[in-house]
Amino acid sequence: MPELPDVEGFRRHWDRYAAGRRVERVEDVDASMLRETSPQALGRALGGRRLGRSRRHGKWLVCPAGGPALLLHFGMTGLLVSSEEEPERHAHDRFVLVLDRGELRYRNMRKLGAVRLAASEEEARAFLARLGPDWLDVSRERLDDLLSGRRGSLKAALMDQELAAGLGNLTADEALWQARLDPRRRVSSLSDGERSDLYRKIRKVLRDSIPHGLVPSKRTWLTGSREAGICPRCGAELSRTKVGGRTTVFCPEEQR
DNA sequence: TCAGTTGTTTATAT
DNA sequence: AATATAAACAACTG
Numbered sequence: 001m002p003e004l005p006d007v008e009g010f011r012r013h014w015d016r017y018a019a020g021r022r023v024e025r026v027e028d029v030d031a032s033m034l035r036e037t038s039p040q041a042l043g044r045a046l047g048g049r050r051l052g053r054s055r056r057h058g059k060w061l062v063c064p065a066g067g068p069a070l071l072l073h074f075g076m077t078g079l080l081v082s083s084e085e086e087p088e089r090h091a092h093d094r095f096v097l098v099l100d101r102g103e104l105r106y107r108n109m110r111k112l113g114a115v116r117l118a119a120s121e122e123e124a125r126a127f128l129a130r131l132g133p134d135w136l137d138v139s140r141e142r143l144d145d146l147l148s149g150r151r152g153s154l155k156a157a158l159m160d161q162e163l164a165a166g167l168g169n170l171t172a173d174e175a176l177w178q179a180r181l182d183p184r185r186r187v188s189s190l191s192d193g194e195r196s197d198l199y200r201k202i203r204k205v206l207r208d209s210i211p212h213g214l215v216p217s218k219r220t221w222l223t224g225s226r227e228a229g230i231c232p233r234c235g236a237e238l239s240r241t242k243v244g245g246r247t248t249v250f251c252p253e254e255q256r
Numbered sequence: 257t258c259a260g261t262t263g264t265t266t267a268t269a270t
Numbered sequence: 271a272a273t274a275t276a277a278a279c280a281a282c283t284g
Contacts, residue, residue, distance in 0.1 A: 003262060032280090059263075076263055077281080092281090110280050112263055152273050161264085170262050215262080223262095245275065247261080 002074035002113075004135060004166030004206060007059050009213025010072075010080045014054040014063055015053060017082035021099040023049050023065065030094040033108065037117040038097075045117055046070070046097070058131050058165020062124050068117060069124040075112030079106045135166040143199050147187050151169070154190070155183035156244030158202070167202070169246045170215045170223055175202040177222040182255045183243045222249065 002010070023046045029039035037045075052064035063070040072078075075254045081090070083102040093105040095115065105117065118124035132146065143182045146164055150157050157163055158172040167175070176183050179201040181194060190198070209215045217224040225232045229240075231251040 006262080073263080075280095076261065078263095108280095109282065110261085110263095112279065112281095113263085150272090156273080159263095168262055173262095242275095246263090 002059055002076070003168030003171050004056075004059065004159050005171070005209035005216065006079075006214050007056050007061055007074060008210045010061055010074065011054050011056045012213070013080045014051075014061065014081065015078075017084060017095065017102065018051045018063070018104045019053045021101055021128065022097045023047055023051065024100060027098055028089070028093060030111070032111065033094045033106075033111060033115045035114045035116045037115075038184055042095070042115075042117055045119075051097075051099075056142075057128050057134050058161055059168070060127060060131070060165075062066060062118075062128075064121070064124075068119055070120060071114075071116040071118055071124060071127055073113040073115075075108060075110060075114075077110040078106065078108040078113040081107050101119045129224055130162055132160075132161055132162050132164040135164050135202065135236060137214065140196065140199050140200075147190070147195065150187040152187065153189050153197075154181060154185045154187055155184065155248060157247075159244055159246070166206070167247075171202075171205055171209070173249050173250055174215060174222050175205045177255060178205065179256065180254050183248050183250050184241075185256075222251075 024042040026046055029042060031039055046065050049065040054061050054063045059073060061072040063072065082104050089096065089105060090107055092109045093107045095106050097104045116127055118127055147157060155172050155176060158167050179198045181198060215223050220232055229238050231238055231254065234251065234253055236251055236253040238249050241248050
């Protein structure tokens, strides 16, 4: 699931169920999810701390805890679950924050994500330093700077988190389909008008998805018709190939 | 049994 | 230096 809109949903989740509450203890930590820390260190750093409101950069969620901060990446199958929605813990919960009211769980079936502990805000920023700007902070002018000099395919550029952070396989396919651009196009071949259209469509896909906390399955969107294999606009059979190493769905009739 | 999966990192090749 | 590709990570689904 998790691309920018999903993580934006997790941010709201954290703020609703964890922000403002105190951590009693950390339980059931799966050490294999942790990067450069340990279950013991996590418990020591967070125990007794009052949690703050979270912020998102690309697909990362930064969760302040009154000095230290927890950095969460959700991979392909991660999510946050509160005991207020789901009383029972789950086999795929990789750690549990026991709070002064209820508990918040980080669940991740495939364990492709990562959990990091930053000692300070400064260290949290350092962890994310390699990422490009969050896509919601990219202006039309900035997009030209980011794309200038790129030689690869359009889709690979959009999914490159060091160019700009937050787009994933689904959002990239959706924006390219809405902009009627072939994902295999060279970045350098885009006209100014095409870049403008692409920019607007990326913003639209993100804006329309964020309230849902996921890329919605609308019948008028590519995402909603992936299974059917038919272009929702023209009825042509969709193509399925690999671009930038990822499964890519596009309309061969309309995307040029 | 085997391919496929909405993400990232690493190694290797170009 | 950038870019492309494949593999690895891990656990499940169809």
